[in-house]
Amino acid sequence: MIAKEGFSYVTIAGGLFLIVFFLPKWFFTILFFSLTVLFIIFFRDPERDIPIEDGIAVSGADGKIVEISEEEIDGEKFKKISVFMNIFNVHVNRVPVDGEVVSVVHKPGKFLSADKKESSFVNEQNIITIQSKYGKVIVKQVAGFVARRTVSYLQPGDKVKLGDRLGIIKFSSRVDHYLPISAKINVDLDDVVYAGETIIARFQVGEEF
Known part of the structure; x- marks a missing residue:
């Protein structure tokens, strides 16, 4: 399966490959074939084995854990877990917890390398707030040096399930x-995680906020 945002890239690259294939320009044939393969790899959207377990949060992205910290947003403290995706990772994002989407806010900004901490604050991003039974959960899709567009599939009022597709x-x-400050972090720096599958935190089951 290919994410819908990748159809145009794959189609254009594939079409150019077919055109150049019939011309005696082997360099361009190889180039466009390579681009087609690259776009197919980048926009792949594999199914995931979603954990069936209460009291957990799963990673919203494939990649490597580059930051674990605490941060205050609008006077409320959260535990922050950041995942950096390189160009070869699956870039379809997934919902980390069950809940209801409260807001989806697009924030224009810079395009610093996404592995830098300051990118969380100054880069182009979507800020998605979900109200879960464990408390408020915020997911930021942050564009990077190469990435120039963040896409959210969600709208305020949407009911979401852990592991649902969130965007790309x-x-x-x-x-x-x-995540709520009471969350118990289940990962370490430099861990490799998978969207919708890797448990990044646990909550006290039955806890009310």
Whole structure:
């Protein structure tokens, strides 16, 4: 399966490959074939084995954990877990918890390398707030140096399930998870995680906020 945002890229690259294939220009044939393969790899959207378990948050992105910290947003403290996606990772993002989408805000900004901490604050991003039974959860889709567009599939009022598709970021980028301060972190720096599958935090089951 290919994410719908990748159809135009794959179609254009594939069409150019077919045109050049019939011309005696082997360099361009190889080039466009390589681009077609690259776009297919980048926009792949594999199914995932979603954990069937209560009291967990899963990663919203494939990639490597580059930051674990605490951060305050609008006077409320959160535990922050950041995942950096390189160009070869799956870039379809997934919902980390069950809940209801409260808001989806697009924030224009810069395009610093997404592995840098300051990219969380100054780069182009979508800020998605979800109200879960464990408390407020915020997911930031952060564009990177190569990535120039963040895409969210969600709208305020949507009911979402852990592991649902959330959106996509085109090319290398970052996803920041902001979890209730009571969450118990289940990952370490430099861990490799998978969207919708890797448990990044646990909550006390039955806890009310």
